Each structure stands twice: as structure tokens, then as C-alpha cells.
Amino acid sequence: MITNDQAHAVIAASEARATQIGVSMNIAVFDTAAQLKAFSRMDGAVLGSIDIAIGKARTAALFGMRTEDIGEFCKPGGTSPSLENSNGGLVVFAGGIPIRNAEGKLIGAVGISGGAVAQDLDVAEAAAAALGN
Amino acid sequence: MITNDQAHAVIAASEARATQIGVSMNIAVFDTAAQLKAFSRMDGAVLGSIDIAIGKARTAALFGMRTEDIGEFCKPGGTSPSLENSNGGLVVFAGGIPIRNAEGKLIGAVGISGGAVAQDLDVAEAAAAALGN
Amino acid sequence: MITNDQAHAVIAASEARATQIGVSMNIAVFDTAAQLKAFSRMDGAVLGSIDIAIGKARTAALFGMRTEDIGEFCKPGGTSPSLENSNGGLVVFAGGIPIRNAEGKLIGAVGISGGAVAQDLDVAEAAAAALGN
Amino acid sequence: MITNDQAHAVIAASEARATQIGVSMNIAVFDTAAQLKAFSRMDGAVLGSIDIAIGKARTAALFGMRTEDIGEFCKPGGTSPSLENSNGGLVVFAGGIPIRNAEGKLIGAVGISGGAVAQDLDVAEAAAAALGN
Numbered sequence: 053m054i055t056n057d058q059a060h061a062v063i064a065a066s067e068a069r070a071t072q073i074g075v076s077m078n079i080a081v082f083d084t085a086a087q088l089k090a091f092s093r094m095d096g097a098v099l100g101s102i103d104i105a106i107g108k109a110r111t112a113a114l115f116g117m118r119t120e121d122i123g124e125f126c127k128p129g130g131t132s133p134s135l136e137n138s139n140g141g142l143v144v145f146a147g148g149i150p151i152r153n154a155e156g157k158l159i160g161a162v163g164i165s166g167g168a169v170a171q172d173l174d175v176a177e178a179a180a181a182a183l184g185n
Numbered sequence: 186m187i188t189n190d191q192a193h194a195v196i197a198a199s200e201a202r203a204t205q206i207g208v209s210m211n212i213a214v215f216d217t218a219a220q221l222k223a224f225s226r227m228d229g230a231v232l233g234s235i236d237i238a239i240g241k242a243r244t245a246a247l248f249g250m251r252t253e254d255i256g257e258f259c260k261p262g263g264t265s266p267s268l269e270n271s272n273g274g275l276v277v278f279a280g281g282i283p284i285r286n287a288e289g290k291l292i293g294a295v296g297i298s299g300g301a302v303a304q305d306l307d308v309a310e311a312a313a314a315a316l317g318n
Numbered sequence: 319m320i321t322n323d324q325a326h327a328v329i330a331a332s333e334a335r336a337t338q339i340g341v342s343m344n345i346a347v348f349d350t351a352a353q354l355k356a357f358s359r360m361d362g363a364v365l366g367s368i369d370i371a372i373g374k375a376r377t378a379a380l381f382g383m384r385t386e387d388i389g390e391f392c393k394p395g396g397t398s399p400s401l402e403n404s405n406g407g408l409v410v411f412a413g414g415i416p417i418r419n420a421e422g423k424l425i426g427a428v429g430i431s432g433g434a435v436a437q438d439l440d441v442a443e444a445a446a447a448a449l450g451n
Numbered sequence: 452m453i454t455n456d457q458a459h460a461v462i463a464a465s466e467a468r469a470t471q472i473g474v475s476m477n478i479a480v481f482d483t484a485a486q487l488k489a490f491s492r493m494d495g496a497v498l499g500s501i502d503i504a505i506g507k508a509r510t511a512a513l514f515g516m517r518t519e520d521i522g523e524f525c526k527p528g529g530t531s532p533s534l535e536n537s538n539g540g541l542v543v544f545a546g547g548i549p550i551r552n553a554e555g556k557l558i559g560a561v562g563i564s565g566g567a568v569a570q571d572l573d574v575a576e577a578a579a580a581a582l583g584n
Contacts, residue, residue, distance in 0.1 A: 056466075056494045067455075085351030086232050088501050091490035095455045102487050114233030131302040132278045133256060134269045139236045189333075189361050200322075221368050224357035228322045235354050352498050380499030397568040398544045399522060400535045405502045 053083045054151060054160035058183055059090035062151060062162055065182035067094060069175045075167035077175055078105035081151075082113035083160045094166070101165035107141065108148030108163025108176075114139060116158055119148030120173075147172035154184040187216050187284060187293035191316055192223035195284060195295055198315030200227060202308045208300035210308055211238035214284075215246035216293045227299070234298035240274065241281030241296030241309075247272060249291055252281035253306075280305035287317040319349050320417060320426035324449055325356035328417065328428055331448035333360060335441045341433035343441055344371035347417075348379035349426045360432070367431035373407065374414030374429030374442075380405060382424055385414035386439075413438035420450040453482050453550060453559035457582055458489035461550060461561055464581035466493060468574045474566035476574055477504035480550075481512035482559045493565070500564035506540065507547030507562030507575075513538060515557055518547035519572075546571035553583040 054062075059081045070077040076097035081090040088110075093102060108119050115122055123144035126135040136144045148163040164176040187195075192214045203210040209230035214223040221243075226235060241252050248255055256277035259268035269275045281296040297309040320328075325347045336343040342363035347356040354376075359368060374385050381388055389410035392401040402410045414429040430442040453461075458480045469476040475496035480489040487509075492501060510518050522543035525534035535543045547562040563575040 056491065059491070085353065085498070087351065087492075087498055088490060089492050091487060092455065092458070093486075093488050099484070099486055111233070115231055128261070133260065134275075134277055135237070137269070137274050138240060138276065139233055142233075189358065192358070218365070220359075220365055221357060222359050224354060225322065225325070226353075226355050232351070232353055377499070381497055394527070399526065400541075400543055401503070403535070403540050404506060404542065405499055408499075 053085070054081065054089055056090075058153070058159065062179050062182050063090055063092045066162065066164060066175050066179040067092065069178035070094060070166070073167075073171060073174060075171050075175075077164050077166035077172070078102050079179070080105040080109035080163040081160060082109040082163070084113060084158060086110060086113040089160060097166045104143055104165035105147075105163045107143035108165060109161050110163070111139075111142040111144065112148035112150050112161035112163065114142075116150055118146070118150070119143055119163075120146040145169055147176050149176045149180040151180050151183065152185040156185055186218070187214065187222055189223075191286070191292065195312050195315050196223055196225045199295065199297060199308050199312040200225065202311035203227060203299070206300075206304060206307060208304050208308075210297050210299035210305070211235050212312065213238040213242035213296040214293060215242040215296070217246065217249075217291060219243060219246040222293060230299045237276055237298035238280075238296045240276035241298060242294050243296070244272075244275040244277065245281035245283050245294035245296065247275070249283050251279070251283070252276055252296075253279040278302055280309050282309045282313040284313050284316065285318040289318055319351070320347065320355055322356075324419070324425065328445050328448050329356055329358045332428065332430060332441050332445040333358065335444035336360060336432070339433075339437060339440060341437050341441075343430050343432035343438070344368050345445065346371040346375035346429040347426060348375040348429070350379060350424060352376060352379040355426060363432040370409055370431035371413075371429045373409035374431060375427050376429070377408040377410065378414035378416050378427035378429065380408075382416050384412070384416070385409055385429075386412040411435055413442050415442045415446040417446050417449065418451040422451055452484070453480065453488055455489075457552070457558065461578050461581050462489055462491045465561065465563060465574055465578040466491065468577035469493060469565070472566075472570060472573060474570050474574075476563050476565035476571070477501050478578070479504040479508035479562040480559060481508040481562070483512065483557060485509060485512040488559060496565045503542055503564035504546075504562045506542035507564060508560050509562070510538075510541040510543065511547035511549050511560035511562065513541070515549050517545070517549070518542055518562075519545040544568055546575050548575045548579040550579050550582065551584040555584055
């Protein structure tokens with residue numbers, strides 16, 4: 053399970069990368085219990101993305117998978133139509149990524165929202181890499 | 186109406202088959218009143234599938250039909266668009282199956298979630314066959 | 319975290335005690351992630367108690383405390399008025415008890431509902447004692 | 452409006468004081484728009500208090516008042532019975548405090564939950580003092 057120190061490191065890495073690409077982001081961290089561990093909204097980050105960042109982290113934590121991979125299941129022609137309506141509503145586009153510790157063990161998930169989806173994903177990749185895996 | 190003993194038998198059959206194919210499953214059993222009768226989450230089963238297993242069993246119990254057959258009604262071009270949004274949200278892909286007793290009488294439904302949809306369906310078939318029909 | 323085998327043992331102990339005192343109960347087991355692990359509704363158990371059993375187990379798991387002790391905080395004159403309205407609604411009367419394993423480690427919680435509150439508590443005590451602590 | 456740097460400082464001050472008194476806390480920071488700005492759950496903090504910390508910060512931000520002062524309005528005999536049920540549910544006991552910057556300007560609110568109410572309030576006072584006012 054992700055620790056407070058690890059969660060702070062994930063948020064710091066997210067903020068550093070977001071600053072580098074010039075986009076203000078909302079950053080959410082969940083643990084493997086699918087419970088909120090940490091959150092940060094950078095100055096100027098769009099308010100509508102608070103809920104999306106939290107939803108991405110929660111979705112990735114609930115399934116132990118990237119949000120865009122879950123999106124594959126419920127896209128037209130996918131195996132699981134309307135999957136996105138389960139669990140009180142999932143977020144099924146890129147920006148939610150499971151977090152593993154340095155030993156490769158699943159410990160939580162991060163969700164990023166505030167920019168274009170490609171930018172969200174870019175920052176989420178940096179966040180997920182913060183712990184060395 | 187499914188009894189407690191029958192519900193336990195359905196869960197035991199589900200767990201046995203899930204173990205056989207090597208996937209940790211969430212297993213829900215509803216009665217013909219469309220009320221929760223029993224539930225079991227195997228160790229390691231994905232948390233996001235708790236709600237889906239319950240949703241599959243509930244959906245199959247509400248209509249007395251397999252979830253994927255209900256999915257036919259609301260797929261693009263089907264007779265009942267957005268049917269999946271009725272009843273507070275249905276689950277309309279495979280893994281929910283009505284349960285009949287040894288005499289063929291409808292007594293409830295089972296819902297399985299935790300693996301690929303084909304694996305969920307495989308275990309649900311074993312669950313529904315547990316009572317001899 | 320409570321295992322599937324431990325959850326089944328808790329349910330079996332609950333059903334045995336409930337049968338002994340002649341009341342049909344709803345039995346819910348949560349893990350320390352505050353996620354549903356197992357559920358059983360005995361034949362004849364009142365439907366309105368499904369949600370209450372689940373709520374008791376969830377409340378005890380969320381706080382690692384007995385539900386009636388949480389009720390002390392929000393009773394008239396208590397320290398935390400309206401606490402029961404947090405977390406989407408808590409159940410704050412007796413029948414939800416944390417579960418410890420044989421070594422005394424907190425691993426989850428059980429919630430019992432279906433009888434008078436004193437009967438619910440009686441069965442919950444038997445359930446919580448099932449693992450030897 | 453509270454900045455990201457200020458929110459991080461509030462969280463750091465909360466964690467420092469919580470460590471000092473030996474209680475793991477959930478810490479939420481809202482801005483004057485009554486929107487979530489930052490959150491941190493210390494290791495071991497009780498899960499049921501995530502929602503309460505967020506609720507305290509949100510309540511204090513919505514009214515620009517301490518949560519226990521809002522509680523005065525809705526206690527038995529108060530001017531505003533059931534006020535706590537407005538806004539989708541308020542938290543009306545101590546632990547939510549408005550935050551002012553060094554110049555005394557209202558910029559947000561902090562909410563602390565995880566210990567006894569007196570401990571929550573103690574940490575919230577330290578948090579609200581973090582910016583020099």
C-alpha cells in the first residue's frame with residue numbers, strides 16, 4: 053500500500069512535469085484499497101478536472117489497470133458495453149495509471165487531469181515513474 | 186426462491202471453477218425478488234468487479250434473462266436503446282445467468298466478475314449448473 | 319486483510335449462532351479496505367436488513383470501531399453531531415464489530431441485522447469471536 | 452485564493468503537529484471558491500475520516516466560519532435546525548477552520564479528521580496558523 057511519503061513524491065513528480073510542459077494539473081493518488089491518499093490542484097488548473105483526476109485514479113486503482121485500457125472494454129464493439137457506468141461512474145480515457153514501487157509491487161494509482169488527454173497521460177507517466185518503476 | 190443452502194452451493198461451485206481456471210472472481214447471488222442473497226469475493230479478486238458482479242446478478246434477476254441477452258436489446262440498432270440506464274443502471278454483458286432448481290423452476294440469478302468476459306461467463310455457467318439444471 | 323476462508327468462517331459462525339437463538343439474519347463481512355468481502359442472507363431474514371447489515375460492517379470497517387461506540391459520538395450531547403450522515407450514511411447502532419485474527423491483528427469487520435438490536439449484537443459477538451480473538 | 456505553495460505549507464504544518472501529538476490525520480484544504488485544493492492521508496489514518504476531513508474543509512469554506520460555530524446554528528434550540536442537511540450535507544463539529552494569509556485575508560479553509568474531536572481541532576489550529584495568521 054502506498055505510503056504518505058511515496059504519495060508526496062508522486063505529486064511532486066507530477067507537478068514538476070506539468071510545470072515543464074506548461075499545463076496546470078489536478079493530481080490524485082489512490083491506494084490499492086481504492087481509497088483517496090493524496091490530492092493536489094496546481095494554481096490555475098481547471099475546476100472541472102478535479103473530479104476527473106480523482107475518477108481516473110479511482111478507476112485505475114479499482115481495476116489495477118490504465119484507464120485507457122479499461123476504455124477498450126467499453127468502446128463500441130468492445131466486450132463490456134456500459135462498463136463505464138459501473139462503480140458509480142468510471143473515467144475510461146487516458147491519465148489514470150497504476151503505481152508500482154521500486155520492487156514492482158502494485159501499491160496504488162495516480163490520476164491526472166487538466167490538459168489535453170495526451171498531456172494528462174504524459175504527466176501521469178512521469179508520476180507513475182517517480183518511484184523507480 | 187433460492188434458499189441459503191442453494192446460494193452457498195452456487196458460491197462453492199463458482200469458487201471451484203474459478204480456481205480451476207486460475208482467476209479470482211467476485212460472485213453474487215440474487216433471488217427472484219431481485220434482492221441480494223449471497224456474495225463472495227475470492228482473495229485477489231479485483232475491487233472494481235464487486236459492483237459488476239452484483240450488477241450482473243441483479244440484472245439477470247430483474248429480467249429472468251442472461252445479461253448478454255439483455256445487452257442485445259440495447260446495442261446499436263437494438264429495440265431498446267438506453268435500456269441499460271433503467272433500474273438505476275444495468276450490467277448488459279455476459280456473466281449474469283438466471284438460476285433454476287433441479288425441477289427447472291426459476292429461483293434466482295448469479296453474477297460473476299473478475300476475469301475476461303469469457304472467463305466470467307465460463308464460471309457463471311458452472312455456477313448456474315450447480316443445482317442440477 | 320481478511321481472507322476468503324476467514325470470511326466464510328465468520329459467516330458460518332454467524333449462521334450457527336443465529337440458528338441457535340432462532341432469528342434469521344443478514345450477515346456482511348468487509349475487509350480493512352472498507353470493501354465488501356462476503357454476504358449471506360439466511361432464509362426468512364427481513365429484506366430491509368440487507369442494507370443495514372452491509373452498513374454496519376462498512377461503518378465498523380471505516381473506523382475500526384464497534385458501531386455502537388461510533389453512535390456515542392453522534393448521540394445528543396456527543397462530540398460529533400450528524401457524524402452519521404458522513405461517508406454517504408453510517409449505521410450507528412449495535413451489530414457492527416471489527417474482526418481481529420488469532421494474533422489480534424485487525425483484518426476486517428462484520429455486520430449483523432435481522433433481529434432486535436440485542437440479538438444482532440449477540441450474533442455479531444459470535445461472528446467476531448469465530449477466528450479466536 | 453490559496454495558492455498551491457500555501458496549501459502544501461498547510462498540509463506540512465498539519466502533518467508536523469499530528470506527528471507531534473501522535474495521531475494519524477486526514478487533511479483537506481479548500482479554496483474560497485469552496486473547491487478542493489489539496490488533500491493528504493497520513494499512514495494509518497482511519498478511512499472513515501477521509502470524507503469527514505473533506506466535509507469539514509468544505510463546510511468552513513462555504514461559510515467562511517469554523518465548523519463548530521456553524522454547529523451552534525443547528526444544535527437543539529439553535530436558529531437554523533437541519534442546516535447540516537443543506538449543501539448536500541455539512542460537517543458541523545470542530546476541525547474545520549478558515550485560513551487567512553499573512554495579511555489577514557480569507558483565502559480558504561482546512562479540515563482535519565482522524566483523532567478525537569479535540570485532537571482534530573488542535574491540528575486544525577496549527578494548520579490555520581501555518582501562514583502566519
